[in-house]
Structure formats: C-alpha cells, structure tokens
Amino acid sequence: MKNSKKYKTSTATPYKQLSFADFLDQYFSILNAIYMNPRNKKSHELGCLYFDLNGGVGTDPKTGDGSPIIFHKKAIEHGIKYRAHIYELDKETFGKLAVSTSGFPDDFHIYNQDHSVIVDKLDGIYQPLQHGIIYCDPTDLDINFDLLKVMAKYYPKLDIVINVAAGSWKRSVTVHDWERLPDILSTIKGKLIFRKPIMQSQWTILVCTNFKGFKAWESRHFQDLDTDLGREWYNKLFYSANDLKKMNPQLPGF
Ligand SMILES: C[S@@+](CC[C@H](N)C(=O)[O-])C[C@H]1O[C@@H](n2cnc3c(N)ncnc32)[C@H](O)[C@@H]1O
Numbered sequence: 001m002k003n004s005k006k007y008k009t010s011t012a013t014p015y016k017q018l019s020f021a022d023f024l025d026q027y028f029s030i031l032n033a034i035y036m037n038p039r040n041k042k043s044h045e046l047g048c049l050y051f052d053l054n055g056g057v058g059t060d061p062k063t064g065d066g067s068p069i070i071f072h073k074k075a076i077e078h079g080i081k082y083r084a085h086i087y088e089l090d091k092e093t094f095g096k097l098a099v100s101t102s103g104f105p106d107d108f109h110i111y112n113q114d115h116s117v118i119v120d121k122l123d124g125i126y127q128p129l130q131h132g133i134i135y136c137d138p139t140d141l142d143i144n145f146d147l148l149k150v151m152a153k154y155y156p157k158l159d160i161v162i163n164v165a166a167g168s169w170k171r172s173v174t175v176h177d178w179e180r181l182p183d184i185l186s187t188i189k190g191k192l193i194f195r196k197p198i199m200q201s202q203w204t205i206l207v208c209t210n211f212k213g214f215k216a217w218e219s220r221h222f223q224d225l226d227t228d229l230g231r232e233w234y235n236k237l238f239y240s241a242n243d244l245k246k247m248n249p250q251l252p253g254f
Helices: 013-036 038-046 067-078 091-100 115-122 145-154 166-176 181-186 228-238 241-247
Strands: 048-052 082-087 108-111 132-136 158-165 192-195 203-208
Touching: 013 038, 013 067, 013 132, 013 158, 013 192, 013 203, 048 067, 067 082, 067 108, 067 132, 082 115, 091 108, 115 145, 132 145, 145 158, 158 166, 158 181, 166 203, 166 228, 181 192, 181 203, 181 228, 192 228
Parallel strands: 048 082, 048 132, 082 108, 132 158
Antiparallel strands: 158 203, 192 203
C-alpha cells in the first residue's frame, strides 16, 4: 500500500506492548471460558491460531519483548494451546527474531516473507471453528486491508488487532482524502473496540472482535461505542475538531 518496511521503535512502543499484553489477557480469559463448555471441544482442540503480520525483532534491548514473544508468554501463562505464524520481511530484522525465538515450540513458525503470501496458503481452507488473532503492527500506516479482508473471510472467528497512530491517519483523511478507519474496518469485520488514545499521534489499538459487549474489556482499558467514554475516545480517534464542529455545530466550545 504505502512505504516503509524497516523495524523501528518509538516512544509509544512500551505503551503498545502493554496494550497488546492487556488485550491478550482478556482475550485468553474469554477463550478459556469458551473452552470450558464441552460443546466447544473441537475449538479447544484446535487451540488459538495467531498470525503476526509484522513480526519485528522479537526482543528489543530498549523496549523489551515484542509482539511474537508477548503472545507466546501470555499463551503459556493462560494455558492456551496455540499455532503461531510470524511474518517479517526485513532480512536483518528477521535474523534478530530468529535468535530471540530460538528454542520456541514447534508450533511457533517464523517466515522471512512478505505477509501477503498468506493469501496463497489459504486456498481451499475454511476454518469456521478456530479462534485466534491476526495482529497487524505496521511501520507507519502501511496496513494491508486487502489481506485482512480475505483472512477475515477464511477465519471468521479470528479477531483482528491493529496498532495504529490514529492521529496520523486522521490527517491523511483530511489532506489526502483517505477513507476513515472505522469505515474501512466495518467492511472487514463489524464489531470494533479500541484502546485509549495516547500522545499527539493518538496511538491506539483497534480490535475488530467476535467478543464485543464483554464488560471486562473496560478493565483492560478497551471501550466500544456503547459507553460515554467510548464515544469520547472514538470522536478523538477518528474525527478532527473541524469534523466534529461540522457534525455538532451547536456544541459549546466550537
Ligand atoms: C512496527 S514493526 C513491528 C514490531 C513488532 N510487532 C513488535 O511488537 O516488536 C513493523 C515490522 O513490520 C515489518 N514489515 C513491513 N512490511 C512487511 C510485510 N509486508 N511483511 C512482513 N513484514 C513486514 C518491518 O520490517 C518491521 O520489522
């Protein structure tokens, strides 16, 4: 879609890693509750499928564990069986990832490939029962929505998790006429929850989830549009002050 491929950290990285860990704590708690029901025996046997579309280095000396390792550790902590597929395009970054994940279980697979190759592997596979996660943590705003769309169809029970600077995206909506993120995401998977935005770039984690409406998300700092706080965050994440003024000209302060 757009440009940069290289791994790099920002001052928002520790918050991102914490947010992702919070997401996983809640997600795995829900999975364990589902697996307790004998009717879900097959899903339990299949375990959690994890696609990490932007693997990174694994462990960074400044910011600690990255998403593939956070996922692995959290799955162990919650007693979740998994199969993980981690994609990292940059050769040097992949080399570091390989070192920091050496000795990981056989079901933890890493690939020095562009994540779009996943499409070729999906052919003929339909997995209606398996729960799991697709994690997209691009450099800049390079989100492969076409891939997410195809994957959401093949794996309807996978949640899509996106780390993004919503403020930067919003500017591109104004300046370059990009589509708004919720409008794009609603064509992929309908139920959106989101993490509190931080910093000027409004970093957030967006989740298109199968498990919206669980109050427990709030204790992990995720909201949806059904709460006042959620509406406040949503407006901040996806609309500029000018947009809001046009939508609500009667609001004081505009
Ligand atoms: C922000 S970093 C990921 C950080 C990682 N998720 C973590 O938590 O440490 C983005 C990574 O995506 C990789 N990348 C960019 N485009 C890619 C593609 N098409 N396929 C696979 N990896 C890609 C970059 O090389 C970079 O290492």
